[in-house]
Amino acid sequence: MHVGETQQNLVAGAGEFRAYRMRDGWIDYPRFRRTEHYRLYYTNLNISDRIWVAYPLNAHTESYFLLDRHHRPDGKPRKNFTDRDRDLAATVLRGQREFHRRLLLSNGVLRGVKALSPLKQRILQQLLTGLSEKEIAESLKQRGPTLRKTITEIYDEFGVKTRPALMALWLRGD
Numbered sequence: 001m002h003v004g005e006t007q008q009n010l011v012a013g014a015g016e017f018r019a020y021r022m023r024d025g026w027i028d029y030p031r032f033r034r035t036e037h038y039r040l041y042y043t044n045l046n047i048s049d050r051i052w053v054a055y056p057l058n059a060h061t062e063s064y065f066l067l068d069r070h071h072r073p074d075g076k077p078r079k080n081f082t083d084r085d086r087d088l089a090a091t092v093l094r095g096q097r098e099f100h101r102r103l104l105l106s107n108g109v110l111r112g113v114k115a116l117s118p119l120k121q122r123i124l125q126q127l128l129t130g131l132s133e134k135e136i137a138e139s140l141k142q143r144g145p146t147l148r149k150t151i152t153e154i155y156d157e158f159g160v161k162t163r164p165a166l167m168a169l170w171l172r173g174d
Contacts, residue, residue, distance in 0.1 A: 004037035010054055014062060017055040017097075019090035021081045046070045048077040051086050053093045057101040065093050105170065120154055127151065127163055128170060 005027045010018075020026045032038055041047075049069040056062050067089055069078050116124060119140070126136045137147040160166045 004035065004041070005032050006052065010052060010064065013054070015056050017090075017094065019051065019053045019086050019093075021083070021086045022050045023080060024086070049080045051081050051089050053089055055094070055097050057097065057104060061104065063097070063100050065089075065096075102170070116154070116157070120150060120157075123147070123150055124154055124166075127154070127166060 009026055010020075023029050042050075045068075047068045048071050051067040053065045053067075054062055067081075069081060071077050122140060123136060126139065131139070133147060133151065134144070136142070137144050140147070142150070155161055155166060158166055158169055160169060
């Protein structure tokens with residue numbers, strides 16, 4: 001695996017929302033173009049330019065979005081991304097933070113050691129709707145004691161003891 005200067009610099013800025021163009025000066029672009037990493041992951045993939053948008057989801061997790069511009073079918077490079085392109089991407093993707101955080105949280109990725117099973121994901125979604133445990137059991141065709149045991153496992157995985165604590169975790173952004 002090749003860890004390039006781009007990844008090293010992205011990680012160095014962890015914890016802050018950031019957006020970069022390939023030629024913004026945050027990497028030594030002329031030197032970067034001469035690396036094996038550049039050949040493998042840019043030249044070989046026909047990528048002529050890239051915008052990175054990175055943002056924290058919590059204290060331990062970040063999301064990265066990459067927007068690539070590829071060479072034309074005739075092999076000629078397209079126009080490079082502009083500052084305006086980078087700023088527009090940052091504006092649009094800034095709103096995705098909360099969506100992405102909730103997506104990862106709903107799958108157990110932000111809090112648990114492993115992703116939640118599909119059944120636990122369905123139960124979690126219904127716990128957050130305010131349905132009673134009886135209604136959840138009926139909708140998922142689960143026996144009451146079995147559902148209660150699974151709910152306790154979900155609480156344990158998220159480090160909470162009650163449904164209000166689970167909902168607070170969900171709303172708080174941990």
